[in-house]
Amino acid sequence: MKLLVTGGAGYIGSHVVRSAEQNGHECVVIDNLSTGVSSRISCPLVQLDLAAPTAVADLNALMKEHRFDAVIHLAARKQVGESVQIPETYYLDNLGGLANLLLAMKANDVKKLVFSSSAATYGMPDVDKVDEDYPGRPINPYGETKLIGEWMVKNAKVWGLRGVNLRYFNVAGCGPKELADTAALNLIPIAINALKAGKAPIVFGTDYPTPDGSCIRDYVHVQDLAEAHVAAVDYLERDDRPFDTFNVGTGEGASVIQVLDQLKISSGINFEYQISDRRAGDPPRLVAKVERIQEVLGFKAKHGLEEIVSSAWAAS
Ligand SMILES: NC(=O)c1ccc[n+]([C@@H]2O[C@H](COP(=O)([O-])OP(=O)(O)OC[C@H]3O[C@@H](n4cnc5c(N)ncnc54)[C@H](O)[C@@H]3O)[C@@H](O)[C@H]2O)c1
Incomplete structure (x- = not known):
């Protein structure tokens, strides 16, 4: 077409x-x-x-x-x-x-x-x-x-x-390096930029009603x-x-802390993160139900958090 x-x-x-x-x-x-x-x-x-x-x-x-x-x-x-x-x-x-x-x-x-x-x-x-x-x-x-x-x-x-x-x-990761996200507006590129600048990535809020207290998102x-x-x-x-x-989405949630833990593995840098107050307007949890797209379009995401974070790190 x-x-x-x-x-x-x-x-x-x-x-x-x-x-x-x-x-x-x-x-x-x-x-x-x-x-x-x-x-x-x-x-x-x-x-x-x-x-x-x-x-x-x-x-x-x-x-x-x-x-x-x-x-x-x-x-x-x-x-x-x-x-x-x-x-x-x-x-x-x-x-x-x-x-x-x-x-x-x-x-x-x-x-x-x-x-x-x-x-x-x-x-x-x-x-x-x-x-x-x-x-x-x-x-x-x-x-x-x-x-x-x-x-x-x-x-x-x-x-x-x-x-x-x-x-x-939450869209993240990268295919070929030349297509990388150049705007650091989401958790993964923001955290990578912070690391590259020698700063500690920030976790906004660890008092949410989630297992580790940080917000949960569905990274695709x-x-x-x-x-x-x-x-x-x-x-x-x-x-x-x-x-x-x-x-x-993937139908799976990952917390901010889980994403940063994956970034430690993907980057090979054992960094500390900084805890800050909650930001206004952040829901504790936002995870997709993905049955409809699977049934009607036959679409299922193939990549998980490890590939998302590793590909973003590799393209940075
Ligand atoms: N990145 C995410 O996590 C995310 C999540 C949900 C939805 N979206 C949506 O996905 C789409 C693409 O997002 P992205 O992350 O690739 O952002 P992006 O800024 O990289 O891409 C947007 C593109 O649209 C162009 N553009 C903007 N306004 C235009 C206009 N008036 N006329 C012509 N071109 C214009 C920009 O130059 C840019 O190339 C957007 O509609 C965004 O709202 C993105």
Whole structure:
């Protein structure tokens, strides 16, 4: 298939492009290179801001030139804290960009879309494992843009769009080194950066109701996540299931302290960590129920925590 991948020069997007190409798909990337890196990809790159006033016209021209079979939409701002500081910019970029994309897809009869959503749509769920039907109550503008984005995809069924929302859990690790995550926004890259700077990684809160007191998350390897996108594109070929939402995780939780213990092994450095107060808005536990994606897409993550942390360390 011929795929349009927005945000394809980003950390996850470039892994998605690699996987799609390895599975025989042809890709064209749109990216404004705000955080993306053009050298991560070798397919055609169109530098375009999806939220710009001219975006629909530019997308129309691009979609007329290439007859895309499907779109994978990853382009977005993704910093939770920043989204609290500049919410309008998040609504404009994440929702305006998606609205522009949908307008152009509708005008050009492109009717298959995979949308990058997030476990941030759930907010603070108080369940052992969260399933896709759990009512979404995001607690910051970033999570809101992802939940509203899912609704936009669902509502486009009215003109025949087939859509898949993929709710990523904690994405980490690396495939080829040149695709590494360059933004240290999540635990694993932050801890690696701290270690490389000779500082102690920080554990925010050890008084949560979890076995070791630190927060538990579901870490999914970026290469597994990329494969989930390829499975979702295949799914969109099926006439019987026009729309669905899937968690993408492993179904296994790891605590902050367990991740740091794995980092000690992967790095060979026996470091001490520093304990700090809880951060606002961190749920104690956020782990995916993954039965739906296994049953419907036949997707199961292959990599565990050891491969995630070791590959991130090796790429750093
Ligand atoms: N990294 C995670 O843990 C995580 C978790 C859940 C969801 N997500 C979602 O996955 C997607 C990709 O995230 P990532 O970690 O690869 O981040 P990233 O910043 O590396 O990638 C985002 C890409 O989109 C591009 N972009 C941003 N705004 C754009 C715009 N207006 N027009 C065109 N291009 C634009 C950036 O230049 C970048 O290449 C995002 O939608 C993010 O919200 C990420």
